[in-house]
Amino acid sequence: MNCHRVQSLLSAYLDQELSSEERRLIRNHIFNCPVCAQCLEELSRIKKYLGGLEPPPPQIDLIDHFFSYKLHISDAVDSNPWEWCKRLTLTAACIFLFLLTSFHLFPVTNTNRSIAGQEVEYHTYDQFTTYQLVNNEQNSNVNFFLEEDETEEKKKKKKKIDDFYLPQHKALLPGIPVSSR
């Protein structure tokens, strides 16, 4: 073992945290090397000084202070209804602020409203020219319709209109409001 290696192990040697083999090697080295012996001497003196440090007396009675004061204060903060009120108010304020901001950022303008209105109108059956459709086909079917009773007639008309707007596959197209049927 060279001096550098020995000196890096001296602290652990002092603390008896080395294997017996390492301890033996270091003892041998120190016996012959005054530099490392001096280093060990100083390190052990430091260890001794630190071990002899007097514990400083606390300025207050820690235990008393803790159990009679600190603990109650922290408990009071946790269970104080005012504290909870504050938290609730803060949460409500946050939500309000969020809503305010989103309305401000995405306002309902007249253009938006009219577009929305148009779409709804377009898909509403009441607005279509149903009479025309029926009339166009009346030529071929008028006699047939006249012979049927009124309710049957209405049913057929409705079916025809449905077939016209929802042909073949009979599935709802995306974007057409279900409520309008």
Added chain:
Amino acid sequence: MLQTETLSLVRTAPAPDVLEEFEKQVKTYEKAFYHFAYRLTGNHDDAEDLTQEALLKAYRAFHRFKTGTAFDRWVYQIIYRLFIDQYRKKRRRPFVASLDESPPYLDQEKPKEVPDHSKLPEDFALRHELGETIQKALLRLPEEFRAAVVLCDVQGFSYEEISNILQCSLGTVRSRIHRGRRQLREHLHPYLNGERGKKQ
């Protein structure tokens, strides 16, 4: 399930047995905790705050403490973590110096300190002065080194126990203690020589 029960027991006011048990444990180690905090922070105000904060944290997490494990090591760990987290940020450093630089106060004190040791008749005065000088030197160490050295030399823990408290490997503990002592040796060099001169 068991944990929630214990938690509610701790958090609600009437929990005499838990509080009693906690108080008993704290009373056994209170001086050692405070001593550790004092050596880390270097002044009474911070040491008191640190100890109280750590005790409060320990009290709140007492349900997580497994009976049968070492209570003191557990609290030391809390103190250390708190110290690293909070006190590092707001520590009051009287000077900012690199470790290689010679500290200004040691330079000033050196001429009067070294001869004084041979003259001081009272052991108490000498010990007091020595204590202050060592504390100043401790404060110059990086926090991790300081904690490791204090736990080893002041509190007398083994390397394994220290690795447990500081949550690092045995190799790291060994290296921190070694480097910490080496730096202390440099800072206290004039003092060590003075002592040696006195004894021989």
